[in-house]
Amino acid sequence: MCGIVACFGELRDGDVDRLLRARERMTHRGPDDAGATIETRAALGHRRLSIIDVEGGRQPLRASGRSRALVCNGEIYNHRALRRQLEVRYDFATRSDSEVILPLAEADDESWIADLDGMFAFVLTDGHGLLAARDPLGIKPLYLGEDGDGRLWFASEIKALRGLCERVHEFPAGHRYTESGGFERWYRPSWTSPSSAGRAAHGAVAPALERAVVKRLMSEVPLGVFLSGGLDSSLIAALARPHVDHLQSFSVGLDGAPDLEAAREVARALGTHHRELRYTERDLAGALEEVIFHLESYDPSLIRSALPCFFVSRLAAEHVKVVLTGEGADEAFAGYRYFAEVSDPEALHRESVRLLGGLHHMNLQRVDRMTMAHGLEARVPFLDTGFLDVAMALDPREKLHRPGRREKWLLRREFEGRLPRSILWREKAEFAQGCGSEASLVEHAEATVSDRDLARAAALFPHDPPATKEELLYRRIFEDLFPDGSAQETVGRWRGAFPPQQEVAFDA
Numbered sequence: 453m454c455g456i457v458a459c460f461g462e463l464r465d466g467d468v469d470r471l472l473r474a475r476e477r478m479t480h481r482g483p484d485d486a487g488a489t490i491e492t493r494a495a496l497g498h499r500r501l502s503i504i505d506v507e508g509g510r511q512p513l514r515a516s517g518r519s520r521a522l523v524c525n526g527e528i529y530n531h532r533a534l535r536r537q538l539e540v541r542y543d544f545a546t547r548s549d550s551e552v553i554l555p556l557a558e559a560d561d562e563s564w565i566a567d568l569d570g571m572f573a574f575v576l577t578d579g580h581g582l583l584a585a586r587d588p589l590g591i592k593p594l595y596l597g598e599d600g601d602g603r604l605w606f607a608s609e610i611k612a613l614r615g616l617c618e619r620v621h622e623f624p625a626g627h628r629y630t631e632s633g634g635f636e637r638w639y640r641p642s643w644t645s646p647s648s649a650g651r652a653a654h655g656a657v658a659p660a661l662e663r664a665v666v667k668r669l670m671s672e673v674p675l676g677v678f679l680s681g682g683l684d685s686s687l688i689a690a691l692a693r694p695h696v697d698h699l700q701s702f703s704v705g706l707d708g709a710p711d712l713e714a715a716r717e718v719a720r721a722l723g724t725h726h727r728e729l730r731y732t733e734r735d736l737a738g739a740l741e742e743v744i745f746h747l748e749s750y751d752p753s754l755i756r757s758a759l760p761c762f763f764v765s766r767l768a769a770e771h772v773k774v775v776l777t778g779e780g781a782d783e784a785f786a787g788y789r790y791f792a793e794v795s796d797p798e799a800l801h802r803e804s805v806r807l808l809g810g811l812h813h814m815n816l817q818r819v820d821r822m823t824m825a826h827g828l829e830a831r832v833p834f835l836d837t838g839f840l841d842v843a844m845a846l847d848p849r850e851k852l853h854r855p856g857r858r859e860k861w862l863l864r865r866e867f868e869g870r871l872p873r874s875i876l877w878r879e880k881a882e883f884a885q886g887c888g889s890e891a892s893l894v895e896h897a898e899a900t901v902s903d904r905d906l907a908r909a910a911a912l913f914p915h916d917p918p919a920t921k922e923e924l925l926y927r928r929i930f931e932d933l934f935p936d937g938s939a940q941e942t943v944g945r946w947r948g949a950f951p952p953q954q955e956v957a958f959d960a
Contacts, residue, residue: 454511455481455499455824456523456594457612458575460582460631461603463495471495474605474612480746481525481608483827485510489521491579498523501827503774504531506672509548516543519578520557524550525608526572526592527831529667534567549670550574557583562628565638569667569837573623575606583630588639589835590625590812593820595942597621609821610748610939620938625812641837643844644805646798652845658866660843664836665691665776674772676700678764678830679726681714683860683878684778684787688833690870692776693722700771704729704764706889714875721872729767733892739763741929746825747818748939750930752923753946754818759889761822769826779815780834783807784843785860786851787880792859797848804844804851811835813944897922915940 455478459471468490475486475497482499489496489512498511504527513522528534531549534556538544542555549570556564557576562583571591576583584606586594596606597617606623607613613620623629626639642648665688669675677689679701693699701724703715712728719726736759743755743762768775782788786800794800816832823830833839850862858864864876901921909924910917913931918924934940 454501454523454525455479455608455612456525456573456575456606457497457608458523458577458582458584458606459495459603460575460577460606461493461601463490463493463603464601467603468495470616471497474607474616475499477612477614478607478609480827481824487511489514491519491521491577493580494521494577494582496521496523496575496577501773501824501829503527503671503673503829504549505547508546509550511548511550513546513548513551513554515554516545518554520554520576521579522550522553522574522576524553524572524574525594526550526570526574526587527668527670527829528552528568528570528572529670530567530569562630562636562638565628571831573608581631583628584623585628585638586623586625588626588641588837589808589816591816591820591832591835593812593817594623595620596623596629597938610934610942611745614934614936614938617938618936620942622813622942625809639837641844642841646801646848649797649801649845650847652842652847655866656842657846657863658870660836660839661687661833662691664833664839666695667836668776668831668833669695671774673774674700675774675776676702676768676772677724677776678768678778679703679715679718679724680778681711681716681718681875681878682778682880683864683876684781684834686718686778686871686875687781687863687867688776688778689718689722689724690867691833693724699724700768701726702728702764702768702771702775704731704760704767706731706733706892714878717872718875721875727767727771729763731763733896735763736889736892737896740926741933742825743822744926744929745933746821748821748934749813749817749943750923750926751814751943751945752920752926754814754944755926756890756893757815758818758822759893761818762825765823765826765828765830769823769828772828774829774831775823776831776833777819778834779819779832780808780811780840781860781863783811784834784840785863786848786853787860789859789880791851792853794852797852800851801844801848804848808835808840808844810944813942814946817944894922897925901925916943916945 484502485500528549534552538555573592573594597620705712
């Protein structure tokens with residue numbers, strides 16, 4: 453896991469220094485190493501968190517005997533299989549998983565990007581042209597902007613481009629970019645239409661999820677799991693445990709939070725080496741500015757869940773470099789409470805597709821920023837594209853909430869016997885609720901923001917005006933941290949309401 457930055461265009465005096473300063477604003481993403489290269493019309497910078505080929509995989513990577521250079525943030529899980537195919541015609545210089553991109557890119561078109569199984573954002577150049585791409589769901593971040601002289605800038609975080617570009621945009625998930633072709637979608641899942649559902653057989657979910665977990669155990673450094681005690685993280689831990697000796701698990705919450713005891717129960721049942729952290733209400737308030745700085749958002753639901761994620765990431769980073777997390781299950785299996793309002797299977801499927809298409813600027817942004825704030829890599833098995841091909845092909849009628857049938861019933865049923873029933877059938881709690889932080893944050897906002905301030909909020913912030921004291925508190929902090937407005941257009945907002953009328957994101 454890393455931080456990347458790139459400048460493309462006619463390079464001028466000072467551009468290299470600007471690139472290096474941008475790179476160093478992301479040192480937290482890659483505390484182990486740094487590199488840069490200058491090409492004819494491009495400059496690439498990289499901060500490295502060493503996971504694969506710890507000694508030899510530093511970036512930028514350069515193609516053997518060729519002019520092509522690459523910076524990549526992410527993990528290519530099928531790199532060994534690709535390497536075996538490619539090494540008959542390409543002399544690999546490292547064991548880095550990212551290096552497979554260089555020989556693949558010698559193809560006449562960019563259809564090879566679909567051969568990459570993983571999470572990634574990369575910029576590739578031969579000195580004259582440029583190719584940038586982002587993984588199917590946007591697990592790894594990428595932003596771009598244009599400076600006053602027409603040069604394009606790319607970076608893993610918005611803060612890296614501050615002062616360089618007046619406006620910053622999110623690089624769309626599942627897309628590639630070239631100077632000649634602009635943006636083109638390369639990832640088109642088969643399951644966007646409700647008519648595509650109902651094809652997967654019962655019993656297919658568990659083996660598909662296990663495959664997704666096992667491939668994400670690839671690491672040359674210590675690996676662990678976030679364990680909230682909820683269904684999703686517990687399933688990931690249960691599937692990882694047989695393949696990892698002394699699997700480490702991590703949980704956080706306020707004293708007495710229900711997640712803490714539930715996580716202990718799962719850890720005892722699975723035999724993980726478990727650690728927990730109890731934070732205080734004062735800790736939550738004290739971390740707000742740092743969390744919003746890394747999160748680059750003011751969305752209340754995102755910040756609420758980011759705070760416990762920030763603390764559990766800090767705890768885990770003291771012991772491991774890689775963690776597996778449970779993001780994506782609620783979207784694929786209709787786990788959110790408001791799905792209980794839906795009786796139409798097609799509407800449920802459309803909403804699941806919409807949520808999956810918007811994860812890149814909501815929950816995935818939270819997971820990436822909070823883990824990378826501590827130099828920690830997070831992997832998300834539920835968002836494996838092969839697993840989603842199975843989960844989203846299930847009959848959506850089986851995902852409807854019904855009396856006497858708990859949400860995510862299909863998922864729970866497939867894992868009977870793999871977890872204690874008290875955990876497998878535990879009622880869902882939002883992360884911030886289970887950790888006990890949500891009420892504390894509301895109380896802190898009430899004590900911090902006056903009624904008069906809230907009455908003036910719409911005049912102060914006419915774009916997306918805050919509606920509550922909590923929203924205003926977060927918005928103030930955000931505007932103080934990003935006063936130039938560069939981050940405002942990239943802020944995603946949680947919209948969980950039916951009937952869903954928005955265009956399906958994957959059809960864009």
